[in-house]
Amino acid sequence: MIVSIRVAMSALVILCVGLFIRSEIAGAELLVIAASPSVKAPLEALGHAFEAQFPGTQVRLHVEPGLDLRRTIASMQNHLKVDLHRGRGLIHLIAPGGDELLTRLDSKNYIRPESRRPYAVEPLVLVVPESVVEAPTTFEALAQDERLRIVIADPAVTTLGQKSRALLQSLGLWEAVNRRLEIAADARGVIDHLMRGEADVGILFGPEAVREQRRIRIAAVANHGQAEAVVHSLAMDYECPDRALAQRFIEFTQGREAQAVLRSLGYLSPIEAVNGKAPEAMVAGR
Template identity: 30%
Template sequence: MRAFVVRPLKRTLFVIGATLLVASANARADELIVSAAASLINAFKAIGDAYEQQHPGTKVLLNFGASDVLMQQIVKGAPADVFASADQKAMDKAVAEKVVDPATRRDFATNALVLIVPADSRFAPATLNDLTSADVKRIAFGDPASVPIGRYAQGALQAAGVWDAVNAKSVLASNVRQSLDYVSRGEVDAGFVFATDAAIMPDRVKVALTVPTQTAVSYPIALVEGSRHANDAKAFIAYVLSPDGQAVLAKYGFKPAAGAH
């Protein structure tokens, strides 16, 4: 199994866009291409390995990035068989663009929005309002225009009445893992990520707040229209929804979605 993911520039703070590595258009007949949200990297690598063991004739290629960027790649003709996004809005866009089969759309996991700070930070916010303090200079979150974590964060900050003040300090990330990296390296004072992302760096970051969201943090998955491997793609989706797939997701901190097996 191969995975494709872009690494953030080590010292770049301000990000206005992302160019993601796309799976090769020359994928072999036995290669299943899964485009999945960046927050799914660890879980889907494990799911891909498990799926390959149960389906020895299939190779799973994983393409990770911001959900909206992946959707646009598919719209522009990038090869993909399965699309898994980190929010409903990205999948809604894919449906509107007619690049996924809506009949195959299923929610397969849920997550939580958290505010994290560097592990050695003395900053201990009790509420989102504490982010407006003059002592807080930089706050990382995904670009709301293209990154689900950014949309969830924006909604929470707007509900708390501090969006304008916090947005003025924003360091926009091209995906949730870049936001995590900024905090882990101490390049920002705080950042918004999913709970599952924070859990992979317990020695580098700490969760300051679990943040209520305006909409549930849920992950949908669907078959890409025109897939050359539709049967394998449907089988992969079924595996993600199966007890075995759900157990892998649970291992990486994801919660089950209503309707998942």
């Protein structure tokens, strides 16, 4: 019974997506991206920029949590093959949050692996209250000033905390700052500690810092060589209905305009994360 309900719900989602697509303005090139909620903001921004550069195109997101997204894609390819002959699929691109789900989909032949490209990186950033004038400009400076109180998210229960701890360890700072560390429940807790004066500096992901830029500012950005950043990739659905259009969007995400869009939201492009040039532009909104 449970399986039947899941199949029915998946079929309903697919039907809704199909009706949604067919209701678009006739003659427009429609690009549909299946995405997770965690990457909705950057993909929406990239979609708007893509539409502006290529008039007559429309980018639409089909957003579901990771597990539901996987079930929907599986249902589309396994239960409704009558509507999914090659070149007649409903989804062009798949962009889950993080790369683990994309790897799983690849193992099930739900994507075209040769099309897979990273498009955004969430860097770790050092943040201070917006009102602070003088702040450390590198992570290494945390070890030099023993007065600085540092707050990070809980490494035991959050990805942010795990990444923050790994960064401090990779830089050889963990022992030097460990006694000055405050542990917050999550990213919001890191910001609360700073706002209440319980810490001087904190570590967040770039997008989280940018969303709170009225209260905090970025003082330093970790480059890709200093820490294992969170990387987001996208790939063509195996039954992509218009590979040329999908490839055009993939190539767009690798260009300068896309990099500027991502930076404004606190992300880096993979190229910027490696070459270390973009972090300077992100600090203090430069």
